[in-house]
Amino acid sequence: MAHSDEGMWLLNDPPRQLLKERHQFDLTDPWLKNAMLASVRLNSGGSGGFVSPDGLFVTNHHVAADSLQKLSTAGKDLLRDGFYADARDKELKCPDQEINVLQDITDVTKEVNAAVKPDMTAAEAFAARRAVMGRIEKESLDKTGLRSDVVTLYNGGLYHLYRYKKYTDVRLVFAPEKQIASFGGDVDNFEYPRMNLDVTFFRAYENGQPAKTPHFLKWSQTGPQSGELVFVTGHPGTTQRLETLARLKHRRDELLPYTLYRLRTLEAALKQYGEQSPECARQAATDLHSVANARKAFSxxxxGLLDPKIMEQKQRAERDLLRAAADARGLSEQTHYPKLRSAFDDAMSALERIEAVQAKLRGFEKAHALVETGHAFFSPLFGIARHCVRMGDELPKKSADRLREYRDSNLESLKYQLFSPAPLYPELERAKLAASLTFLAENLGGEHDLVKLALAGKNPAARAEELTAGTKLFAPAERKRLVEGGAQAVAESKDPLIQLARAIxxxxxxLRARYENEVEEPERQAYAALAAVRFLAYGSTVAPDATFTLRLAFGTVQGYEVGGEKLNFHTTFGEAFEKSAKLGGAEPFDLPKRWLDGKDTLDLKTPFNFVSTADTIGGNSGSPVLNRAGELVGINFDRNRHGLVRNFVYTDVQARHIAVHSKAVLEALRKLYPAAPLVKELVGQ
Amino acid sequence: MAHSDEGMWLLNDPPRQLLKERHQFDLTDPWLKNAMLASVRLNSGGSGGFVSPDGLFVTNHHVAADSLQKLSTAGKDLLRDGFYADARDKELKCPDQEINVLQDITDVTKEVNAAVKPDMTAAEAFAARRAVMGRIEKESLDKTGLRSDVVTLYNGGLYHLYRYKKYTDVRLVFAPEKQIASFGGDVDNFEYPRMNLDVTFFRAYENGQPAKTPHFLKWSQTGPQSGELVFVTGHPGTTQRLETLARLKHRRDELLPYTLYRLRTLEAALKQYGEQSPECARQAATDLHSVANARKAFSxxxxGLLDPKIMEQKQRAERDLLRAAADARGLSEQTHYPKLRSAFDDAMSALERIEAVQAKLRGFEKAHALVETGHAFFSPLFGIARHCVRMGDELPKKSADRLREYRDSNLESLKYQLFSPAPLYPELERAKLAASLTFLAENLGGEHDLVKLALAGKNPAARAEELTAGTKLFAPAERKRLVEGGAQAVAESKDPLIQLARAIxxxxxxLRARYENEVEEPERQAYAALAAVRFLAYGSTVAPDATFTLRLAFGTVQGYEVGGEKLNFHTTFGEAFEKSAKLGGAEPFDLPKRWLDGKDTLDLKTPFNFVSTADTIGGNSGSPVLNRAGELVGINFDRNRHGLVRNFVYTDVQARHIAVHSKAVLEALRKLYPAAPLVKELVGQ
Structure with a gap:
């Protein structure tokens, strides 16, 4: 059941009742429609919102980092130094940024489920479901021209078709210096109080002109007050709140330790690479940030999962569900559950099946992650090689029979990424491959067949050297040649990375088939059964787990206490200067020269970052924070450390998301940056 | 068989023949005696050499780091900033530095082996051997007053009694800035060319006066020439050259992955701690260096072990030994091997037994390392708590029956460490405990009994907070109180760390008993059998693996080629300035202000670091490098990356150890540091 302000709600099933009861807010259709059409998903991983009718949108600097890095070269470091285009013809086109704007949602659950017959094996069921999803997407694409994705909700309880307007001409307008965008760096990541100008502005273009975006968010010149109701519209990535206890224990004892082992390994390798020279540090900056950020989040x-209190809470929830299922006979005849009397058996059986899946998974999970997911080959070069190899095999098949990523409706986006002219640095990729090939051997052992296949008679360091020195895949033209040449061009290629991808x-x-048939499909069926019981017991008062699709969250702006200390709901510019001075201006608490020089011009009392109880998770980075009027009062960029358990449970005792205050952006743009035209576009003056 | 310049030779079995044949050098007894009595072991882990008759000795800055850190406080950072005492009464006493100087060696193999009867179980054999070693040490200590250690050589082939003169009043004389001591930091660690002034001078005191050290090494004012024969006298820590292939595979597939996982975990935690503020960085500096150094060495x-060529080489060596054993009948009757005809069976059986041990070890190795070795509790506070607890149980027993570290002959050194007044920082220890308790849970899983015992119903972060906030063990007086109060004081203690150490x-x-009886003792017996076969086949032309005891290595000073580039045998001061300038003076390639300011006064052609083929390993850090005349021409401080496989195989194709040139030290002391008295003590002018 939804507690307090919990919930990342579906836009087609918003919590109108809850908002009315808890916050006396009437969620109208026009409000919702404007919020939906003004919300942006960045496919590099993050959220944003249109803030002018001319395609201008805001997101986080750390979400923009991928593009900022790809627009940089030795000696021109936009990620570190920032950027501003004071005229439209100076805006910089990102090499491979794609954004999606949700247009509508259709429930296709019946159609998807109808394709799966009760007597099918897991493999047959998986294939049938993949085929029907692919068909629905293809028909939608052909009919509307919109990007069409069937999204699995409640781990298999519902299937919805999401249609997006897609923009691939995205241009950089403004980014601040990294020093102020992520003041405090890794130290302050997931901490509060925070003082970060974690914003970047892009503009979407269509046909070479700024896109027309009549649905946009008005920029609030006041920002939020303490206690005020706010909304977050964005794309939370993944949560595990509906996972069973057995799955969470597997996560705690197997998956998370492996993940942390991997991330710390990559982080060490990237830091070592970066320490070689300032240019090496520049090259490794975005990889390092994303790895360190993930390491801190997974830690x-x-x-959270090692906290007995949280595990007890999850156990209680599971028992409550069983109790509710056992009481099902007493529930109203109005419920849609088909087999009321078997609800308890269904739920218990589903829990047991999920538990059994975990035991199987342990036997091949690492091999699957290393070789199929690709953890053994931590370089976009390998992903490129694999796509070239697999497209040669998959594209001649019917769309419905292909591996899902090669379905017709996804090909355009895939090729846009695959043929990206974004720079890759041979020495960096070599170091990353050396680290991840070593990690492969560490996990499976030197005698394992997959290790021998991957290393081909060399040690990991020498093998990485051979792969990066010999490959031609740095050149997009070569990738195109291979994809266009199909299976034959691939088979004839002497490229060592192509040969590696073919060999394994x-x-x-x-491994992928095992995962699909022994894990994905059985879990999906079991979770669907649990979801049915849950609907029966609780109705739709529980939001589905996050799926990197648009959701609406709400909460109230409020500070909190830690160890007896009361933290205000917002910080100020002044606090950034104070903290930097106190720590001797040493990295990561150094401030940009522009800020030090311009300090006197600033109103140091300007609110900088603020917190609210709204329910967010990774992927929500860059999400607009709206007030009752639907105006943008902030840009979400982080959670505090207490919010890190939100993957599993919601709490608002101390857990908060953190946003850049809308006023801070205006004050900084006006006083410190020569960005008058941008301010004018935002607020008209 | 010894190849080329391979070998870390025993001082009582030096390679006289080899030196004569290969280098026409006549190793005389006086030369050897002076080298032995002038060589110093630092028990914090490293080597050094007396360089004046008044107790002055030189070692590496990175070996001295432990003491430099312990002598530092907030605002006074000797590790970073360096130190010089221009008068003896300004020399700073280290809080817990102990140095040992080897006086003589006695072969006690027969006595030790006689205590172990063929019909004993592994547990009985282990106890009998521990008892006889303890007795020999105790008798020697009582008779001579010297620190007396029975050392196991050839993994059980020989037992030698080493007697040391011990100094516990060790004072800091001179240390340079860390910037120049480890110029290039982690990036250049295990690399060449190098430009490091990795030296520090201490003075040993006795009865409050500078120790009289008539055996010392004359400081060479010229240093070595290319092609010159040099010697390294120091204390190599551990090598694994005589390990069997099965053991090495275990190392490759189990132990090293676990070790790297652990080190990267600790490194990440320490870096994160240090990034919080400059003071946090200071506190974490030595831990971070030692963890990063180990990570790079183990990587x-x-x-090396993932290099098929090296594993093939090890396999060949093992097969050669079996062949030699099979040919034993044809060997001279002069050999001492007792059962010539069974040599092959003995060797084969030993190999098989060692292989069987590895299979057993896999079942409990991690639990042993985490809970008995203490990897789960990465803080000196835990070591202190455990000693307090165990001393309460062990000291009432007879010395021979105690856990080996509590034998009478070791108690003085143990207590010197245990009651050290060196500072500990609660927040740093909290962070280290949080990281290592998390690592415990990652490895054993949240349901494991040992994890539940250690975490006591909290998550790792909260448990670490509880342990460090509640303990009184920061105070040496409390440690003394507990040790003196014995088991009862320990039982009554409410200290959470004491209670933790008791609980587990x-x-x-x-776990320790299992390790001793199922691994240590069977391996020791099997390696003893292999050693016997090896003596039979090759005589004493194979040096034992390193054991952190004094060894003599020799080699020639010579450069080498990498990728077609010829590297000179030495670098120069000028190269340090060039490299720093090329990399924009950014950390870790920043130079001390003193060096930048004084650049013009320096002879930039002064040789800075040089390389030779002599056989070294970790523990040799700070070892004197001597010429034919027995003069000190350098101070060893590192190997290059090609030398990292020296744990398993010796090669001189590219592998080199790296030393600070004796001339570099004089030039820097004369021109940059106000250290005329020190120079005068070294060279008389």
Whole structure:
């Protein structure tokens, strides 16, 4: 059941009742429609919102980092130094940024489920479901021209078709210096109080002109007050709140330790690479940030799952569900549950099946992650090689029979990424491959067939050297040649990365099939059964787990206490200067020269960052924070450490998301940056 | 068989023949005696050499780091900023530095082996051997007053009694800035060319006066020439050259991955701690250096063991030994091998037994390392708590029956460490405990009994907070109180760390006993059998693996080629300035202000670091490098990356150890540091 302000709600099933009862807010259709059409998903991983009718949108600097890095070269470091285009013809086109704007949602659950017959094996069921989803998407694409994705909700309880307007001409307008965008760096990541100008502005273009975006968010010149109701519209990535206890224990004891081992390994390798020279540090900056950010987030998740109180809470919830299922006979005849009397048996059986899946998974999870997911080959070069190899095999098939990522409706976006001209640095990729090939051997051992296949008679360091020195895949033209040449061009290629991807492909596909048939499909069926029981017991008062699709969250702006200390709901510009001075201006608490020089011009009392209880998770980075009037009062960019357990449970005792205050952006743009035209576009003056 | 310049030779079995044949050098007894009595072991882990008759000795800055850190406080950072005492009464006493100087060696193999009867169980054999070693040490200590250690050589082939003169009043004389001591930091660690002034001078005191050290090494004012024969006298820590292939595979597939996982975990935690503020960085500096250094060394070892060429070489060596054993009948009757005809069976059986041990070890190795070795509790506070607990149980027993570290002959050194007044920082220890308790849970899983015992119903972060906030063990007086109060004081203590150490002690001791009886003793017996076969086949032309005891290595000073580039045998001061300038003076390639300011006064052609083929390993840090005349021409401080496989195989194709040139030290002391008295003590002018 929804507690307090919990919930990342579906836009087609918003919590109108709850908002009315808890906050006396009437969620109208026009409000919702404007919020939906003004919300942006960045496919590099994050959210944003249109803030002018001319395609201008805001997101986080750390979400924009991928593009900022790809627009940089040795000696021109936009990620570190920032950027501003004071005229439209100076806006910089990102090499491979794609954004999606949700247009509508259709429930296709019946159609998807109808394709799966009760007597099918897991493999047949998986294939049938993949085929029907692919068909629905293809028909939608053909009919509307919109990007069409069937999204699995409640881990298999519902299937919805999401249609997006897609923009691939995205241009950089403004980014601040990294020093102020992520003041405090890794130290202050997931902490509060925070003082970060974590914003970047892009503009979407269509046909070479700024896109027309009549649905946009008005920029609030006042921002939020303490206690005020706010909304977050964005794309939370993944949560595990509806996972069973057995799955969470597997996560705690197997998956998270492996993940942290991997992330710390990559982080060490990237830091070592970066320490070689300032240019090496520049090259490794975005990889390092994303790895360190993930390491900190997963560390918080592990602490959460190792907290007996949280595990007890999850156990209680599971028992409550069983009790409710056992009481099903007494429930109203109005419920849609088909077999009321078997609800308890269904739920218990589903829990047991999920538990059994975990035991199987342990036997091949690491091999699957390393070789099929690709953890053994931590470089976009390998992903490119694999796509070239697999497209040669998959594209001749019917769309419905292909591996899902090669379905017709996804090909355009896939090729846009695959043929990206974004720079890759041979020495960096070599270091990353050396680290991840070593990690492969560490996990499976030197005698393992997959290790021998991958290393081909060399040690990991020498193998990485051979792969990066010999490959031509740095050139987009070569990738195109291979994809266009199909299976034959691939088979004839002497490229060592292509040969590696080919050599392991049979084993990788076997692992994928095992995962699909022994884990994904049985879990999906079991979770669907649990979801049915849950609907029966609680109705739709529980939001589905996050799926990197648009959701609406709400909460109130409020500070909190830690160890007796009361933290205000917002910080100020002044606090950034104070903290930097106190720590001797040493990295990561150094401030940009522009800020030090311009300090006197600033109103130091300007609110900088603020917190609210709204329910967010990774992927929500860059989400607009709206007030009752639907105006943008902030840009969400983080959670505090207490919010790291939100993957599993919602709490508002101390857990908060953190946003840049809308006033802070205006004050900084006006006083410190020569960005008058941008301010004018935002607020008309 | 010894190849080329391979070998870390025993001082009582030096390679006289080899030196004569290969280098026409006549190793005389006086030369050897002076080298032995002038060589110093630092028990914090490293080597050094007396360089004046008044107790002055030189070692590496990175070996001295432990003491430099312990002498530092907030605002006074000797590790970073360096130190010089221009008068003896300004020399700073280290809080817990102990140095040992080897006086003589006695072969006690017969006595030790006689105590172990063929019909004993592994547990009985282990106890009998521990008892006889303890007795020999105790008798020697009582008779001579010297620190007396029975050392196991050839993994059980020989037992030698080493007697040391011990100094515990060690004072800091001179240390340079860390910037120049480890110029290039982690990036250049295990790399060449190098430009490091990695030296620090201490003075040993006795009865409050500078120790009289008539055996010292004359400081060479010229240093070595290319092609010159040099010697390294120091204390190599551990090598694994005589390990069997099965053991090495275990190392590659189990132990090293676990070790790297652990080190990267600790490194990440320490870096995160240090990034919080400059003071946090200061506190974490030595831990971070030692963890990063180990991570890099073990990474190199893993690359070595994943190199099929190296594993083939080890397999060949093992097969050669079996062949030699099979040919034993044809060997001279002069050999001492007792059962010539069974040599092959003995060797084969030993190999098989060692292989069987590895299979057993896999079942409990991690639990043993975490809970008995203490990896789960990465803080000196836990070591202190455990000693207090165990001393209460062990000291009432007869010395021979105690856990080996509590034998009478070791108690003085142990207490010197245990009651050290060196500062500990609660927040740093909290962070280290949080990281290592998390690592415990990651490895054993949240349901494991040992994890539940250690975490006591909290998550790792909260448990670490509880332990460090509640303990009184920061105070040496409390440690003394507990040790003096014995088992009763310990039982009554409410200290959470004492209670933790007590709570897990039964399980920890069980794991230790399993390790001793199922691994240590069977391996020792099997390696003794292999050693016997090896003596039979090759005589004493194979040096034992390193054991952190004094060894003599020799080699020639020579450069080498990498990728077609010829590297000179030495670098120069000028190269340090060039490299720093090229990399924009950014950390870790920043130079001390003193060096930048004084650049013009320096002879930039002064040789800075040089390389030779002599056989070294970790523990040799700070070892004197001597010429034919027995003069000090350098101070060893590192190996290059090609030397990282030296744990397993010796090669001189590219592998080199790296030393600070004796001339560099004089030039820097004369021109940059106000250290005329020190120079005068070294060279008389």
């Amino acid at each position: 918080g998740q592990l602490q 492909d049979a084993e990788a596909r076997k | 190199g070892q893993l690359q 002690d039964a399980e920890a001791r069980k």
